[in-house]
Amino acid sequence: MDLKTNFEQVEENIRKACEKAGRDRSEVTLISVSKTKPVEMLKTVYDLGPRDFGENKVQEMCEKIEVLPKDIRWHMIGHLQTNKVKYIVGKTELIHSVDSIHLAKEIEKQAAKQNVTVNVLIEVNIAEEESKFGIHKEETLSLIREAAALPHIRIKGLMTIAPFVENPEDNRTYFKQIRQLSVDIKAQNIDNVSMDILSMGMTGDYMVAIEEGATMVRVGTGIFGERNYNKQ
Numbered sequence: 550m551d552l553k554t555n556f557e558q559v560e561e562n563i564r565k566a567c568e569k570a571g572r573d574r575s576e577v578t579l580i581s582v583s584k585t586k587p588v589e590m591l592k593t594v595y596d597l598g599p600r601d602f603g604e605n606k607v608q609e610m611c612e613k614i615e616v617l618p619k620d621i622r623w624h625m626i627g628h629l630q631t632n633k634v635k636y637i638v639g640k641t642e643l644i645h646s647v648d649s650i651h652l653a654k655e656i657e658k659q660a661a662k663q664n665v666t667v668n669v670l671i672e673v674n675i676a677e678e679e680s681k682f683g684i685h686k687e688e689t690l691s692l693i694r695e696a697a698a699l700p701h702i703r704i705k706g707l708m709t710i711a712p713f714v715e716n717p718e719d720n721r722t723y724f725k726q727i728r729q730l731s732v733d734i735k736a737q738n739i740d741n742v743s744m745d746i747l748s749m750g751m752t753g754d755y756m757v758a759i760e761e762g763a764t765m766v767r768v769g770t771g772i773f774g775e776r777n778y779n780k781q
């Protein structure tokens with residue numbers, strides 16, 4: 550498998566989707582989702598240009614941060630346990646997966662200790678799938694109001710993981726819904742809250758997500774190939 554070919558294909562698709570939507574390529578950040586993949590592969594992709602990488606496990610992310618170039622912007626995209634927050638505060642560009650006030654308060658506590666501010670997204674379970682983390686749509690505004698009062702946190706937008714579907718068009722309705730939710734929240738003009746970032750779209754559906762307003766797409770398989778969870 551050729552990482553360069555994969556990466557260039559993803560870049561080309563992003564460019565096409567932007568063009569179709571009348572958006573500028575610079576409006577969309579590609580996050581290369583490198584979970585389970587060895588650092589040699591990340592380095593190869595890094596050398597092709599991207600600087601935003603996404604991981605879903607705290608320990609794995611910390612190990613990779615240690616050995617990879619310092620100008621990488623690390624995105625925590627996975628479910629975050631409160632007892633692990635302390636290991637990543639100060640090391641991440643953005644935490645995409647805040648879905649409870651309990652977690653937000655722990656981030657606040659660790660950020661205050663280190664005297665840093667932490668950029669976060671609120672993860673919304675837009676399709677209300679039982680198997681997924683994320684807050685329900687109806688509860689999002691109240692969580693944001695509460696978390697906005699925490700001085701070391703900046704809420705930058707929303708994140709969602711759309712359902713796994715064969716046809717990406719099936720997720721368009723969810724991308725539209727979350728986009729509308731972010732517009733509605735922005736209209737509330739809450740201090741400490743901007744709705745500049747919409748993190749949505751994965752390998753199966755990032756082109757549709759871009760058409761519907763994604764500002765960050767999280768692509769793993771499309772760049773790095775299938776993940777093998779059995780391998781040690």
Ligand SMILES: *Cc1c(COP(=O)(O)O)cnc(C)c1O
Binds near residue numbers: 584605752771
């Ligand atoms: C693994 C993962 C991705 C990437 O998924 P692919 O389908 O491989 O592109 C994106 N977002 C989150 C939250 C993930 O856990």
